[in-house]
Amino acid sequence: MTDPSSPADHIRCPVTGYTLPSDGTPLQPSPFFAERRQDGRVHPLRYADGHVGKLVTDHALARAVLSDQRFSQLPRRFPLGPADPAPPSVTADDLRALASGDLLILDGAKHDRIRKTIRSRFTVKAARGHRETIRAIAAEQVDILLAQPKPADLTEHVAEPISARVHAHVLGIPAERVQDYIQHYVHGSSAQATVDFVREIVGYRRTEPGDNVISDLVDSGLTDDEVVGLAAVLMSSGRDSVAYTIATTTVALLTHPEQRQRLTDNPSVAPAVIEEFMRYSTMFVALFPRTATEDLEIDGVRFQAGDSVSVSPVSANRDAERFPEPERFDLGRDAFGHLAFGFGPHGCAGQQLARVEITEAIGALFSRVPSLALVDAEQLRPLPFAHVVPTYRAGAVVVDW
Structure with missing residues (x-):
């Protein structure tokens, strides 16, 4: 989606609220955030419906807000895009099902009840149990990259397919339907076609259960609608952020040779490095x-009742009070406690799995292709945000070797 703000917009008078800046990149966020952190911990933010809420840029306050259950996921105001985002163009039954199991809009006891059904599948132990499969997928995708004419797009041939294939494996999308999954969730299909695909996979797992998330859901005691809604949000959530991080980490390493050397000298990617x-x-x-x-x-x-609050992980993760010299990429840093996965009740459910995916992808890439070199990366220049929820894009990452 196109960001309607311009670099000048975000310096408007705070009485009417700031707009989020469009002049940042994944590795060099807009100076707007550092400037706001110097001004204070919370700032007026203008939402697309005219509401002036709050933007939290401070790490400690961000954690506190994200863990406080006196905040609700609703109403869904956004600082970018249409004031009232249209619901997906699906049948009324499908719309009801999507809402009933969507962890991104549920609060309190219902959110906890539904999230509990997937908790055991995304523990540290469960995530590590997929390591060998993920390692094999990563190796296959590096082979595919190396078979391409040079230079080639690492996002297309490594980052996106690793994230999609692992997602499909863990959720329980059968091998013969993985390309359909990629078509719907990577390349994009109509909302109705995507929901139809979710229903087909849920139906398949009702008759062909296996050791996977969707099979657990159909046997969890959730209603049929809740199963479909939760399966839909799990298919869409997290895959893009894993692909983004693989691609962007590669750019960071290729543009910071001294940190790449640290990784080369210690090829076992340690948890702190991730x-x-x-x-x-x-x-x-x-x-x-x-x-x-x-x-x-x-x-x-x-905070007043009705105030919408946006927490900025980009800003919080570069808060010098929590991370000294935050603009420096340093693989020796203790970066635990960052907010890249969110925090609190709505923190990313699949974050342990994401850590394994990123570890194996980066490990395979840099151990197998020591001559890897960056030709160009779209993300080194400002790009439109990827979503109405403002996120950076991975973009094409063109490499040679």
Whole structure:
């Protein structure tokens, strides 16, 4: 989607609210965020429907807001795009099903009940149990990259297919339908065709259960609508952020030769290194907004009932109070505690799996292709945000070897 703001827009008088800046890139966020952190912890933000809410740029306050259940996921105001985003063009039954299991809009006890059905599938132990499969997928995709005419797009041949294939494997999309999944969720199909695909996969797993997430859902006690809604959000969520991080981390390493050498000298990608990958290349300029359900105060900051609040992980992850010299890419840094996966009840359910995917993809790429070199990356220049929820794009990452 095209970002309607211009670099001049985000410096408008705070009385009417700032707009999110469009002059940043994944590895060099807009200076707007550093300027706002110097001004304070929270700032007026103008939403597309005219509401002036709040933007949180401070790490500590961001964690506090994200963990406080006095904020709701509804109403869905966005700082970009249409004031009232149109619902997907699907049947009324499908619309009801999508809403009933959508963890991104549910709160409280219902959110906890539905999320509980997938919790065991995304623990550290469960994620590590997929490591060998993920390693094999990563190796295959590096082989495919190396078979391309040079130069080639790493996003197309490595980052996107690894994330999609692993997603399909873990969720329980049968091998013969993986290309259909990629068509719907990577290349894009109509909303109705995508929901029809979700229903087909759920129906398949009702008769052909296996050791996977969707099979668990159909046997979980959730209603039929909740199963479809949850399956739909799981198919769409996380895949793009994993692809983005693989691509953007590659760009970071290829443009920071001293950090690439550190990785080469220690080819076993340590957990701390993954956290710095996530911190430095954060995708979410702002998360899904939360709205205060009552008047409240957090650490001296007051929020009024009805205030929508957008937390910026891009800003929080470069807060010098939490991460000294935050603009420096440093694989020796203790970057644990970053907010690239969000935080609190709505933190990314699949973050442990994402860590394994990124580890294996980067490990395979840099161990197998020591001569890898960057030709060009679209993301080194400002691109339109990827979504009405403002996120950076991976873009094409053209490499040679």
